[in-house]
Each structure stands twice: as structure tokens, then as C-alpha cells.
Amino acid sequence: MSPALLRGIDRAAFAVAFTARLRRAGVPAGLTDVDAFVRALDVSPPRSMSTLYWTARISLVRRHADLAAFDRVFAAVFADAPPLPPPNRSVAPAGDRDDVHVPVPADAADDGPGGGLPWATLPPAVAHSPESDTALRLPERRPSALAGLAERPFDELDATQVTMLGDALRAAVVAWPTRRTRRHAVSPTGRRIALRATINRARRTGWEPVEIVRERAVRRPRRVVLLCDVSESMRAQATAYLHLMRAFAVVAEAEVYAFATTLTRLTVVLRHRSAAEAVAQASAAVTDRYGGTRIATNLRALLTSQRADAVRGAVLVIGSDGWDSDPPEELAAVMARLRRRAYRIVWLNPRAGAPGFAPRTAGMAAALPYCDRLLPAGTFQDLLVAARQLQSVTCTDGLKWPMLTPAPRIIA
Incomplete structure (x- = not known):
């Protein structure tokens, strides 16, 4: 020394x-x-x-x-x-x-x-x-290992790096905003007088309302429904989107589905305690992954399923690049039905962040007029930004998102 x-x-x-x-x-x-x-x-x-x-x-x-x-x-x-x-x-x-x-x-x-x-x-x-x-x-x-992967495309990441990004997504979705329900509960901070509870208290004082009981509206977490495309065109983003769905399934108790040619419910599978085991079981459950894409058929299957009421008043998040083998007229019709039921519709497109992006695919052009937001989701940083926006903006009472300008329906 x-x-x-x-x-x-x-x-x-x-x-x-x-x-x-x-x-x-x-x-x-x-x-x-x-x-x-x-x-x-x-x-x-x-x-x-x-x-x-x-x-x-x-x-x-x-x-x-x-x-x-x-x-x-x-x-x-x-x-x-x-x-x-x-x-x-x-x-x-x-x-x-x-x-x-x-x-x-x-x-x-x-x-x-x-x-x-x-x-x-x-x-x-x-x-x-x-x-x-x-x-x-x-x-x-030098940047941290996580910061160095933020802007890299998903197809350049290995399994270990994708798992690390999934843990970061899980940590980013800390809490989910709530919505006001029609039910009320007794609360000293409430502004509304609980008439029945006040009368019951008045029975002890000769029917004189000496003590005023107040109540406030009960708040519940806003329901979330996520549908992610796992077809061949979404091969690079499929695993990362599964981690995103798991983050919302664990924190916000969301209903999550994967689709290619058929619709597969993954809510119970993705709530597994281990992220790696949850993604592995979800990958095994989706038997039609890396195949064709039928967006309109799968959205219609969701509306006719036993859990169709989950869409009512919920934030519907669709992760897809818009490539669809179904006619665009069918997708537009089912998106119109979803727009009347859902609270907000957010579309995550991995190609939306590319310079000069325009919805030239038939499916994306047909669905865009019924979406509240079209967010890029091609990198891990895009998913983090999308998760923060979904937490802070989409579920705030009284805040109305303007509808997107209807895009021309260009058949690719």
C-alpha cells in the first residue's frame, strides 16, 4: 500500500x-x-x-x-x-x-x-x-442496467432482461385510482347527512336530532380489462405485454385476456406470486400464439361471454398493432359497442412511436375513431409511460378525454 x-x-x-x-x-x-x-x-x-x-x-x-x-x-x-x-x-x-x-x-x-x-x-x-x-x-x-434497456426494442432483449423489466413494471403500477359508486357509508368527513342513521340516534334523545350523522360515497377501484395481441406480428412484444398484464392483474385486479385467433382468459394464471412462473403458465395456456389475428371476432367473443359485464364502466386497454384478418367493418361495429359500454378505450400500438406513423392498416384505421387514446408501446419506456397515464388520467372523476380525430380508413 x-x-x-x-x-x-x-x-x-x-x-x-x-x-x-x-x-x-x-x-x-x-x-x-x-x-x-x-x-x-x-x-x-x-x-x-x-x-x-x-x-x-x-x-x-x-x-x-x-x-x-x-x-x-x-x-x-x-x-x-x-x-x-x-x-x-x-x-x-x-x-x-x-x-x-x-x-x-x-x-x-x-x-x-x-x-x-x-x-x-x-x-x-x-x-x-x-x-x-x-x-x-x-x-x-454509466447508466443503470434498467435505464440502459429503457429505449431498446423488445426483440433485442433476452429472457432475463424482459423479466427485469417486468419487475420494474410491477413496481411502477403502485396503486390504481378509484371511482365513486352510488353506495354511501357513514363517515365523519362526509358532506351528506345520513338520514336513517341520524333518526336512529335521535331515538335516544326524545327524537331530537342532537347528533348529526354524516356519510360519504363509497369508492371502488376502477375496473380494468386488458386484451393483448399475441399473433405472429406481435411476437417481439408478446412476453413484455404479458408482464404488463400481470402488473395490472396483481395491483388493479384487472381482467386480462390474450388473443390471436381465439380469446384466452389469463386473469387467474397471471396472478401467480412468481412472475416467471406466471408468464410461463400464461404462454402455455395460449395455444394459438404466433398465429393469425382476428381482433373483431375476439372482441365480439368478449362481449358475448359470461364476463361481459366486466367491460361496463371499465377502462379497456387493447394492445395490438392493428393487423386484422377480419373485415374492418366488423371491427368498427364491435368497437362502437365497446365504446358505449366502456369508460375509456386505450389502444397500445408498438409502432405508434415510429417517426411518421400513420394508421394505414385496415384494422387500426377502423378502430381509431372509437379510441380515447392511442399510445406508443414499442419499448419498455413506452410501457412505463402508458402505465402512468392509465393510473393518473384515465380514471379521474370529472375528467373527460377528447375523442381522437377520426382517421381515414386506408386499406393496406
Whole structure:
């Protein structure tokens, strides 16, 4: 282990001299900063030039605009400076006799050798040099594993990365907004007088309503129904959409379905405690995945099923690219029925985020006039944004989403 640079040296005197040099260069370092610098040197004695640089910079620099002046002074003080001879044996402690340190020359100019370091404005990463410990090594800033995958398409991710993104989706859907029901419950914060409860209390006081009982409307979570396309054209997004459906199935108790040529209910399967096991069971349950697409037929099957009432007053989320083998007239008819039943209809299209996107497919052009929102869902970041919008906007009482402008029905 290399000896500390400033062992056996008066750290307070060194800090005061270095801070005075910074003040002359325009860096506003005060007494508090000097005290912090001395304490930092005492807690963590610098054993390399890089450690000393960062200790001084963190303690003495408070503004980004002062970084250039600080680097210039630091380089002028320490660049090409010969080490001092060992300190006097009669003054220095016995354990510090063979220590070396870098001096602060009294006649060193701030604009001397080493001024204008290349990392003054935009610090690049300096490779680690095991041979020399005098070069300043700046840390390389790298994004986290999750942030690095946010903008990558789903077809470029492996199974482990998709699972990690699924966990992030599960954490993003923290709570689901509620809706006001027609039922009322007794509450001291309510604005409405509970007539029956007030009369019952009045029986104890000679039918005089001495105590007024109040009630408020009972709120329930807004129902959510998710339908995701798992056909061949959605192969890259199928697994990621299953993780999205699981997040809403666990948090919002949503009804979730997967469809290609037939409709498959996955609500119970995707509520499994393990995300990997839930996605595996859901993939095994969908027997027609990576096949054709019949959007109109599957939406009609939902409306005629035993759970058709789940759509009434719910937020209906459809994840598909709009490729449909059914006639567009049938899709438009069933979307009109869904529009009358559902509270909101949100369509997630993995290709909607592409530059110059236009609903040129027959299915997407037919369904778009009946959707409240068309959101891109081609990357993990798109799914996070869509999940936040569904939580914060679609289920707020009194807030009406404007209908999208009807798009021309272009047959692709």
C-alpha cells in the first residue's frame, strides 16, 4: 500500500494555503469549506493524487462554473512538482519519518504547467494505470442496467432482461385510482347527512336530532380489462405485454385476456406470486400464439361471454398493432359497442412511436375513431409511460378525454 501524500504534514496549514490559492483564482471557498476539507483529510488520508483531487474538489467546490478554475489551480500546484524531502525527525512523529508528500510552491503561478486540463468541462473516463498512481482518474458514468434497456426494442432483449423489466413494471403500477359508486357509508368527513342513521340516534334523545350523522360515497377501484395481441406480428412484444398484464392483474385486479385467433382468459394464471412462473403458465395456456389475428371476432367473443359485464364502466386497454384478418367493418361495429359500454378505450400500438406513423392498416384505421387514446408501446419506456397515464388520467372523476380525430380508413 502506498503511503499517504500528506502524512506528517499540518493539514490545516495545507488546506488554508490551497484555499487561498483558489480564492485568488475566483473560487469562493469559505471557512466552512476549509473545515470540511481538513476533516475529510483526517477521515480519509489521500494515498493517491486522484484521491486528493476528489477530496479537495468535493469539499471546496460548490458550483459547476468553478470546476475549470479549480482544475487549473490544482494542476498548477501539483503538476510536475518535485516531492519534499522527508520531514524533520525531531518534529515528525516516529511513524511518519519516511513519508512523502507533494508541496505547495509559494511562487507557482496559477497559469503554469498543467493549466487548462481537458476534463475541465466534460470529464472523460481515464483508464486505470496500475503502474502509476499520480494520474487523475475520473469515474466513468454509466447508466443503470434498467435505464440502459429503457429505449431498446423488445426483440433485442433476452429472457432475463424482459423479466427485469417486468419487475420494474410491477413496481411502477403502485396503486390504481378509484371511482365513486352510488353506495354511501357513514363517515365523519362526509358532506351528506345520513338520514336513517341520524333518526336512529335521535331515538335516544326524545327524537331530537342532537347528533348529526354524516356519510360519504363509497369508492371502488376502477375496473380494468386488458386484451393483448399475441399473433405472429406481435411476437417481439408478446412476453413484455404479458408482464404488463400481470402488473395490472396483481395491483388493479384487472381482467386480462390474450388473443390471436381465439380469446384466452389469463386473469387467474397471471396472478401467480412468481412472475416467471406466471408468464410461463400464461404462454402455455395460449395455444394459438404466433398465429393469425382476428381482433373483431375476439372482441365480439368478449362481449358475448359470461364476463361481459366486466367491460361496463371499465377502462379497456387493447394492445395490438392493428393487423386484422377480419373485415374492418366488423371491427368498427364491435368497437362502437365497446365504446358505449366502456369508460375509456386505450389502444397500445408498438409502432405508434415510429417517426411518421400513420394508421394505414385496415384494422387500426377502423378502430381509431372509437379510441380515447392511442399510445406508443414499442419499448419498455413506452410501457412505463402508458402505465402512468392509465393510473393518473384515465380514471379521474370529472375528467373527460377528447375523442381522437377520426382517421381515414386506408386499406393496406
